[in-house]
Amino acid sequence: MKGTLSRGACALALMLAAPLSVAQDAAPSRDLARDSYVEFLRLSSPDDPRRASALRRLADIEIERAEKVQLEGDDLSAATVIYDRAIALYQQLLAAYPNDQHNDAVTYQLARAYEQRGDVDTAIEQLAGLVERFPDSALVTESYFRRGEALFSAGDYDLAAQAYGAILARDDAPASSFYEQTLYKFGWSQFRLGEYASALDGFLVLLNHELAPDGVYDAARHDALARGKRALIDDALRAMSIAYSYLGGVEALNALLDRATASGFEFLLYEDLGDHYLDQERFTDAADAYRAFVNDFPSDTHAPHLNLRIIDTFRAAGFIEQELAAKEAFVDRYALTHDDGYWAAHARDDAPLVVEAIKAHLTELAAHYHALSAKQGEAVTRAQHYYESWLASFPTDPAAAQQHFLLAELLFAHERFARATDAYEATAYNYGEHARAGEAGYASLLAYAAYERTLAGAEQIEWQRRAINGALRFAASFPRHIEANNVLVNAAERLFALGEFDKATSAARALLQIDNPPASAAHRNTAWTVVGHASFETGAFANAEQAYLSVLALNVIDADGVRQMTERLAATVYKQGEARREAGDLAGAVNDFLRVAEVAPGSDIVATARFDAAAALVRLEDWTGAAGVLEGFRRQHAGHSLSGNVTRELVGVYLNAGRDVDAAFELDRIARDASNDAATRYDASGQAAALYAGAGDVDGERAVLSYRLASLSVGLDESIDVRERLGALALDKGDRAARNDQLRLIVAAHQGAGGGTARSRSAAAAATMTLADEDLEGYMAQRLVVPLVDSLRSKKASMEHLLGEYGKAADYGVEAVTTAATFRIAELYREMAASLLDSQRPPQLSAEELEEYEFLLEEQAFPFEEKAIEVYEANARRSSQGVYDQWVKKSFDALALLMPARYAKFEKGEAFATVSR
Numbered sequence: 001m002k003g004t005l006s007r008g009a010c011a012l013a014l015m016l017a018a019p020l021s022v023a024q025d026a027a028p029s030r031d032l033a034r035d036s037y038v039e040f041l042r043l044s045s046p047d048d049p050r051r052a053s054a055l056r057r058l059a060d061i062e063i064e065r066a067e068k069v070q071l072e073g074d075d076l077s078a079a080t081v082i083y084d085r086a087i088a089l090y091q092q093l094l095a096a097y098p099n100d101q102h103n104d105a106v107t108y109q110l111a112r113a114y115e116q117r118g119d120v121d122t123a124i125e126q127l128a129g130l131v132e133r134f135p136d137s138a139l140v141t142e143s144y145f146r147r148g149e150a151l152f153s154a155g156d157y158d159l160a161a162q163a164y165g166a167i168l169a170r171d172d173a174p175a176s177s178f179y180e181q182t183l184y185k186f187g188w189s190q191f192r193l194g195e196y197a198s199a200l201d202g203f204l205v206l207l208n209h210e211l212a213p214d215g216v217y218d219a220a221r222h223d224a225l226a227r228g229k230r231a232l233i234d235d236a237l238r239a240m241s242i243a244y245s246y247l248g249g250v251e252a253l254n255a256l257l258d259r260a261t262a263s264g265f266e267f268l269l270y271e272d273l274g275d276h277y278l279d280q281e282r283f284t285d286a287a288d289a290y291r292a293f294v295n296d297f298p299s300d301t302h303a304p305h306l307n308l309r310i311i312d313t314f315r316a317a318g319f320i321e322q323e324l325a326a327k328e329a330f331v332d333r334y335a336l337t338h339d340d341g342y343w344a345a346h347a348r349d350d351a352p353l354v355v356e357a358i359k360a361h362l363t364e365l366a367a368h369y370h371a372l373s374a375k376q377g378e379a380v381t382r383a384q385h386y387y388e389s390w391l392a393s394f395p396t397d398p399a400a401a402q403q404h405f406l407l408a409e410l411l412f413a414h415e416r417f418a419r420a421t422d423a424y425e426a427t428a429y430n431y432g433e434h435a436r437a438g439e440a441g442y443a444s445l446l447a448y449a450a451y452e453r454t455l456a457g458a459e460q461i462e463w464q465r466r467a468i469n470g471a472l473r474f475a476a477s478f479p480r481h482i483e484a485n486n487v488l489v490n491a492a493e494r495l496f497a498l499g500e501f502d503k504a505t506s507a508a509r510a511l512l513q514i515d516n517p518p519a520s521a522a523h524r525n526t527a528w529t530v531v532g533h534a535s536f537e538t539g540a541f542a543n544a545e546q547a548y549l550s551v552l553a554l555n556v557i558d559a560d561g562v563r564q565m566t567e568r569l570a571a572t573v574y575k576q577g578e579a580r581r582e583a584g585d586l587a588g589a590v591n592d593f594l595r596v597a598e599v600a601p602g603s604d605i606v607a608t609a610r611f612d613a614a615a616a617l618v619r620l621e622d623w624t625g626a627a628g629v630l631e632g633f634r635r636q637h638a639g640h641s642l643s644g645n646v647t648r649e650l651v652g653v654y655l656n657a658g659r660d661v662d663a664a665f666e667l668d669r670i671a672r673d674a675s676n677d678a679a680t681r682y683d684a685s686g687q688a689a690a691l692y693a694g695a696g697d698v699d700g701e702r703a704v705l706s707y708r709l710a711s712l713s714v715g716l717d718e719s720i721d722v723r724e725r726l727g728a729l730a731l732d733k734g735d736r737a738a739r740n741d742q743l744r745l746i747v748a749a750h751q752g753a754g755g756g757t758a759r760s761r762s763a764a765a766a767a768t769m770t771l772a773d774e775d776l777e778g779y780m781a782q783r784l785v786v787p788l789v790d791s792l793r794s795k796k797a798s799m800e801h802l803l804g805e806y807g808k809a810a811d812y813g814v815e816a817v818t819t820a821a822t823f824r825i826a827e828l829y830r831e832m833a834a835s836l837l838d839s840q841r842p843p844q845l846s847a848e849e850l851e852e853y854e855f856l857l858e859e860q861a862f863p864f865e866e867k868a869i870e871v872y873e874a875n876a877r878r879s880s881q882g883v884y885d886q887w888v889k890k891s892f893d894a895l896a897l898l899m900p901a902r903y904a905k906f907e908k909g910e911a912f913a914t915v916s917r
Contacts, residue, residue: 034061052100055093059106062086063113070116083117104130104137111146120150131166141167145178152185161189168202180206184232187239196243200256203236208263217264237268241276249273249285250292257296267293267302274309283317287326294333299345304334304354311361324368327361331386334358336393359397362390366403370410380414401431405440412443417451425470429477438478444470445483462558501534521556528554529565536572541579544572545599563602570596570603577612586616594629607637614649623657644673661700664691668704671712682712702729717759719749724763740774743767765812769821772805776824780831784839795835799828819875819887826871826891830898833864869898 037058044051066082090110094103111126127147131140148163164186167173176182183206190199210225210233211217225233244252253269262269270293277286290306290313297303307330314323334342334354348355369383387407394400408423424444428437448467455463474481532547548569551557557565577592593613597606610633617626630650634643647669654663667688671681685708692700705722708714714722723742730738750756750764779798784791803825810821836857845853875891878884895903 030061030065034058034065037061052093052097052102055089055096056102056106059086059089059093059113060109062089063109063116066113067116080117083113086113087117104134104139107134108139108143111143115146115150120154124150141170141173141176141178145176145182148182148185148189152189157189157192161186161193161195164189168205174209180210180229180232183209184236187236191239191243196247196252197256200240200243200247200252201260203240204256204260204262206236207233207265207268208261211265211268212263215263222265237272238276240269241273244273245276249277250289253289254292254296266297267300267306271302271306271309274306274313278313278316281317283313283319287313287322298333299342301346301351303342304330304351304357307333308357324365327365331358331361331365331389335389337389359390359394362386362393363399363403366390366406370406373410373414380410383410401427401434401436404431405436408440408443408447412447412450415450417447417454421447421451421470429473438481441474441478442481442483445474458558462560501537521554525551525554525556532565532568532572536568536575539575541572541575545569545576548572549599566600567603567605570600570605570609573599574605574609574612577609581612581616586620589613590616590620607633607640607642610637611642611646611649614646618649618653621656623653626653627657627659644670644675647673660691661695661697664688664695664697664700664704667691668700668707671704672707678713682708682714685712698729698733702726705729716749716753717757720746720760720763723749736774740771743771747771761812762814762817765809765814765817768805768809768812769817769824772802772809772821772824775802775805779828782835784835786840786842788839788842791839795832799832802828815883816885816887819878819883819885819891822871822875823887823890823894826868826875826894829864829868829871830894833861833868836861836864865898869895872898 037054040054041051041058044054062082063086066079066086069082070079087110090106090113093100093106094110097103100106107126107130111123111130114120114126115123124147127143127150130137130143131147134140137143144163144167148160148167151157151160151163164182167176167178167182168186170176173179173182183202187199187202187206190196190202210229211222222233244250244256246252247255250270250273253273257266257269270289274286274289277283277289287310290309293300294303294307294310307326311323311326311330314320314326336343336348336355336358366383366386369379369386372379373383384407387403387410390403391400391407404423404427408420408427411417411420411423421444424440424447428441428444431437445467448463448470452460452463452467528547528551532544532551535541535544535547548565551565552562552569573592573596577589577596580586580592581589590613593609593616596603596609600606610629614626614629614633617629627650630646630653633640633646637643647666650666651663651670654660654666665688667684670676671685671688673681676684685704688704689701689708692698692704705726709719709722709726723746727739727742727746730736730742744767746760746767747764750760753760756764775798779795779802782791782795782798784795806821806824806828810818810825812818839857841850841853872891872895875888876895878888879892892903897904
């Protein structure tokens with residue numbers, strides 16, 4: 001086409017044109033090439049359009065020659081001469097062709113030549129000129145950087161900072177290969193200028209870019225950084241710590257984080273500042289830096305580590321009091337008995353070092369204050385506090401018995417006898433066999449006696465009862481102890497304690513028959529109690545019930561006695577129910593079991609009685625009655641050890657009563673109860689899902705299937721089945737996003753299983769295809785409009801994304817998915833060609849410009865159409881391999897439209913004929 005393209009048409013051509021890669025043979029000799037260019041320039045006409053290229057290439061060769069001479073170090077003056085020759089050629093080129101499209105590269109090479117020959121100032125001027133004259137050049141960023149490097153090396157930090165800042169101000173700065181070094185050098189330039197706040201901001205951007213490029217700090221990614229980048233990060237942190245110290249230390253760091261964000265690596269900033277102070281032996285400042293992080297980020301994973309650094313710092317400094325205070329602050333802050341604070345965000349199993357530190361420091365603090373307790377009264381309370389904190393935090397630790405014994409010894413030594421009794425008994429009986437169990441058991445009796453001497457009246461009597469029980473327990477637990485016999489003789493003074501039930505009953509009834517004068521209420525109380533206990537022990541439960549009711553009617557025992565007697569009364573009624581059940585009187589047993597709650601509503605045995613009543617009703621097949629009792633049990637005895645059995649019983653009751661959804665709910669409870677074995681939970685979740693499905697309860701089915709996946713061990717293929725079911729349920733509810741989430745999880749499950757299975761591969765392929773199809777509609781809807789550079793870039797990005805996703809689907813090797821994905825890929829190319837031809841035309845184009853524009857559009861659309869045909873043909877060729885599904889057929893149909901001369905003549909059945917051959 002004659003004439004010159006308009007500016008708009010040229011811009012479009014430049015934008016769409018792809019660089020052509022042409023293989024070139026290496027010149028046999030660079031000197032020969034140089035001589036050839038020199039000869040060409042000597043003989044060619046000044047108007048020859050090839051002269052500019054020859055001048056540029058000759059100058060480039062001269063620079064390469066000079067660099068080689070300079071590198072070999074043979075003759076530096078010779079290198080300078082060659083650089084001067086290159087400089088002259090570049091200057092000649094710029095003078096002769098001031099408007100050449102490659103002058104930005106020429107200017108860059110000219111600056112490079114000046115710098116290499118040692119004329120840095122002129123090199124800087126040339127780079128500044130390049131940036132000014134060619135602001136849209138691809139070399140602008142590198143020019144700014146090289147200029148900044150030269151200025152930085154020359155000590156001109158102000159201008160260097162401006163050069164680096166110009167790069168950072170560009171929208172494409174993060175994509176530049178110089179971005180990290182630019183941030184780093186910008187920070188150092190500001191630092192050298194004394195602009196510490198600006199330096200901190202620059203360094204923080206660098207840290208965010210390197211340590212949290214996606215907005216979240218990942219320690220593993222940090223550790224995996226290359227050595228050079230790690231050194232860069234470490235040096236930036238060092239510079240930042242120095243800057244903080246110049247600006248006021250922790251306050252400066254806090255100010256930085258008030259105006260900017262450190263995406264999860266704040267601990268590095270505080271720790272590095274503390275380490276900086278520690279290197280300077282500024283121990284208090286170091287501790288303050290660590291403490292600042294702990295106070296400002298109490299739930300951060302690294303907070304305990306920095307808290308421990310405070311303790312280490314004071315220990316290293318020899319600050320004993322501060323070290324002690326730091327330990328106390330540590331164990332108080334991270335006490336395992338707290339559910340708030342740090343432990344609200346972290347599981348203890350995930351922080352073993354923190355837990356071990358707590359134990360170590362609690363042990364040290366308890367021992368420290370125990371040692372001081374003889375001299376300081378307050379130390380007793382502190383030691384007791386740390387022993388009790390230790391025991392509450394580590395109740396099953398092998399050292400718990402020893403710690404409990406030390407607590408008991410502390411309490412006894414300081415005449416806190418009641419608490420000492422509890423501590424000794426816990427030491428003796430709560431930790432199984434251990435070296436100090438017998439010693440602690442006997443010491444508890446001494447504590448009982450010591451405390452009894454401080455009591456009087458009914459309180460003393462009650463304490464004596466406790467002492468007798470303690471004595472019996474000691475004698476039974478430690479029969480070989482040197483004091484066991486003495487303790488047992490003392491306990492034998494009570495008939496009932498000796499187990500002589502008939503004699504105890506006779507004596508008690510004789511006491512009750514005396515009426516002149518009648519026995520005191522206290523005596524009758526003891527008598528009725530003995531009668532009740534003895535009757536209970538011998539199985540005369542009706543007599544025991546009458547005796548316990550008589551004791552309660554006297555109303556002379558304290559609340560604890562009432563509670564004990566009520567429990568006894570409940571037990572007698574319960575026992576009568578058991579007897580009727582064993583005799584086959586289930587209806588009578590139900591009556592007695594339910595009567596327990598009437599006579600002793602607060603008794604611990606009420607729950608067991610209700611459960612047994614429900615079990616008897618089940619045997620009677622009274623489903624409604626059984627359901628009511630079991631439901632009442634759950635309401636009134638939440639958390640009871642039989643709750644799990646109640647749930648299992650309710651399943652059967654509800655199923656028999658035709659209440660499938662209720663049964664499913666109970667099965668879901670079983671599945672979610674971690675105390676059940678894995679097989680039980682697995683089976684229960686499956687049954688619950690089936691019942692919900694049968695009842696049409698979509699929400700219930702989704703919930704139980706989701707839990708089954710998340711918490712129960714299911715195989716890969718089953719997990720695929722469940723996720724497909726969840727996706728289908730979500731789609732039924734109109735929740736496409738949730739369905740897509742399941743598809744992504746299917747893909748992830750297959751990929752995470754190594755080779756996976758045939759089932760997982762097929763499902764992953766189909767899921768990948770479906771997810772890609774979700775994005776296809778948006779791509780098809782994207783129209784190319786003016787300005788074309790923006791809309792084309794967006795559509796190309798969408799196309800590349802979809803090509804990748806359909807490529808992934810095809811790569812699974814699942815035939816049906818592969819043909820569909822291949823067809824979709826061809827459609828993408830075909831649609832891009834059509835979109836280019838159908839794109840919006842720039843307004844105000846002349847007829848000639850519009851013609852040129854249309855021509856260029858056709859040139860750019862043609863490769864996409866050719867690519868579409870190529871992919872359609874690849875899919876169509878599968879018919880010769882016996883594959884002829886709808887996507888192969890559609891490929892033939894598309895080819896018939898695109899290449900009718902070749903494909904429109906084939907009938908649909910001919911492809912099958914080809915296959916049959």
